[in-house]
Amino acid sequence: MRFVDEYRSRDSAQRLSQEIAALLGSRAYKMMEVCGGHTHTIYKHGVEDYLPEGLTLVHGPGCPVCVIPMGRIDDARFLAEQRDVILATFGDTLRVPGGRGSLLDAKARGARIRVVYSPLDALKVAREHPEKHVVFFALGFETTAPSTAATVLRAAREGVRNFSVFCNHVLIVPAVKALLDSPDLRLDGFIGPGHVSTVIGCKPYQFVPQQYGKPFVVAGFEPLDVLQAISMILRQLSQGRAEVENQYTRVVRWDGNPHALALIGEVMELRPHFEWRGLGFISHSALRLRDAYREYDAEKLFELPSLRVSDPKACQCGEVLKGVLRPWECKVFGTACTPETPIGTCMVSSEGACAAYYHYGRFQRRRADGARPL
Amino acid sequence: MCLAIPGKVIEIVDAGRQIVKAEVSGVRRNVSAELLGEAGQADCVRVGDWILIHAGFALARINEEEAAATTRLFQAMADAYADELMALRRSEIE
Numbered sequence: 001m002r003f004v005d006e007y008r009s010r011d012s013a014q015r016l017s018q019e020i021a022a023l024l025g026s027r028a029y030k031m032m033e034v035c036g037g038h039t040h041t042i043y044k045h046g047v048e049d050y051l052p053e054g055l056t057l058v059h060g061p062g063c064p065v066c067v068i069p070m071g072r073i074d075d076a077r078f079l080a081e082q083r084d085v086i087l088a089t090f091g092d093t094l095r096v097p098g099g100r101g102s103l104l105d106a107k108a109r110g111a112r113i114r115v116v117y118s119p120l121d122a123l124k125v126a127r128e129h130p131e132k133h134v135v136f137f138a139l140g141f142e143t144t145a146p147s148t149a150a151t152v153l154r155a156a157r158e159g160v161r162n163f164s165v166f167c168n169h170v171l172i173v174p175a176v177k178a179l180l181d182s183p184d185l186r187l188d189g190f191i192g193p194g195h196v197s198t199v200i201g202c203k204p205y206q207f208v209p210q211q212y213g214k215p216f217v218v219a220g221f222e223p224l225d226v227l228q229a230i231s232m233i234l235r236q237l238s239q240g241r242a243e244v245e246n247q248y249t250r251v252v253r254w255d256g257n258p259h260a261l262a263l264i265g266e267v268m269e270l271r272p273h274f275e276w277r278g279l280g281f282i283s284h285s286a287l288r289l290r291d292a293y294r295e296y297d298a299e300k301l302f303e304l305p306s307l308r309v310s311d312p313k314a315c316q317c318g319e320v321l322k323g324v325l326r327p328w329e330c331k332v333f334g335t336a337c338t339p340e341t342p343i344g345t346c347m348v349s350s351e352g353a354c355a356a357y358y359h360y361g362r363f364q365r366r367r368a369d370g371a372r373p374l
Numbered sequence: 375m376c377l378a379i380p381g382k383v384i385e386i387v388d389a390g391r392q393i394v395k396a397e398v399s400g401v402r403r404n405v406s407a408e409l410l411g412e413a414g415q416a417d418c419v420r421v422g423d424w425i426l427i428h429a430g431f432a433l434a435r436i437n438e439e440e441a442a443a444t445t446r447l448f449q450a451m452a453d454a455y456a457d458e459l460m461a462l463r464r465s466e467i468e
Contacts (some may be wrong), residue, residue, distance in 0.1 A: 121464070259409060
């Protein structure tokens with residue numbers, strides 16, 4: 001499918017493309033799109049086709065399925081294999097390889113795993129199966145954490161006792177900071193995540209311009225949104241400014257959603273550190289349930305193995321997640337590692353950089369001046 | 375994972391628990407509106423409002439024009455939208 005069908009949008013894309021080329025001039029800049037949703041948009045719609053040669057987009061770690069370490073998948077599998085336990089999970093996690101195989105493998109061997117759309121659906125499964133204990137495999141950034149928090153509160157309010165949460169919620173700001181501190185990655189600006197920012201707002205990103213001097217533009221998920229955000233970053237760079245700007249004003253408020261943030265704060269607290277696939281341990285980068293909600297915390301109710309599992313040797317997801325390697329530069333990309341039989345997490349989720357490249361076959365950069373019709 | 379889709383509130387199912395029925399491309403499902411504010415507050419969601427839905431919860435209230443633009447986008451993203459709509463179809467929030 002092509003980038004845009006409407007002529008008006010086609011004109012806008014062309015206009016933005018020209019504007020970007022003019023702003024960039026002969027310079028070379030590297031920008032990171034933090035969110036996997038943007039990675040998906042960029043490759044699905046061929047956004048890079050409209051970018052000049054000097055502009056490189058680096059794919060960030062904003063895909064919760066991609067950054068979950070193998071040991072946590074093994075823990076989820078351990079939970080699913082416990083007697084009288086049903087593991088309720090988002091569908092995205094099923095194919096993620098753990099050290100002992102995926103949840104899909106576990107399901108095939110008889111583990112009780114239920115795919116749900118919402119943590120509230122997991123709570124419903126618990127109500128319908130009072131003889132079982134239902135563990136919700138909670139993961140996601142701040143977009144998803146308030147839903148888990150609200151569900152725990154509802155379980156407590158309604159006195160549901162056979163329900164708990166295996167909490168793996170991660171935070172975007174510490175991840176961005178870890179990338180900025182990483183010596184092997186030099187970035188000139190950030191395309192900020194859209195839906196995470198509906199919750200946290202734009203203020204938490206202010207350290208990026210203030211401490212690191214880099215522009216940060218929160219963007220929507222339309223191809224034109226991404227192009228516009230790039231143009232806004234370039235405009236800042238050309239004017240010597242570094243600020244947080246909000247391109248996605250139609251959805252994101254500057255202060256985010258204070259009520260959702262309050263719910264997270266009520267139920268969850270920061271973990272001292274958490275392991276991210278590819279990025280290693282990052283301080284204060286994830287959430288766990290507060291002690292007041294310990295009866296809903298699967299980590300307190302079950303003795304999890306919590307083993308640290310190294311990524312397979314062949315897998316270079318870490319380098320891809322840090323933007324050091326392009327997906328197709330990985331040794332096993334498209335050969336040993338495919339969406340059907342993924343070795344690494346970046347090939348699993350549709351928001352993973354490798355899966356996006358694989359599906360849309362964009363191994364080569366094509367350019368705006370390459371006379372490819374819109 | 376962080377995909378959120380716009381829907382229109384068509385019914386207040388349970389005001390106390392802030393459960394509303396939302397319609398997304400013809401699919402009608404219950405959604406929790408409790409992330410938008412306390413029950414009974416002035417900023418509570420109303421029938422006819424457009425909301426951005428993620429994992430069974432309304433994350434934000436959006437205006438209709440914005441909702442239409444976002445829906446067009448997701449329909450253009452075809453498969454991601456279809457996956458999300460399929461997942462929503464599976465939901466049975468009470």
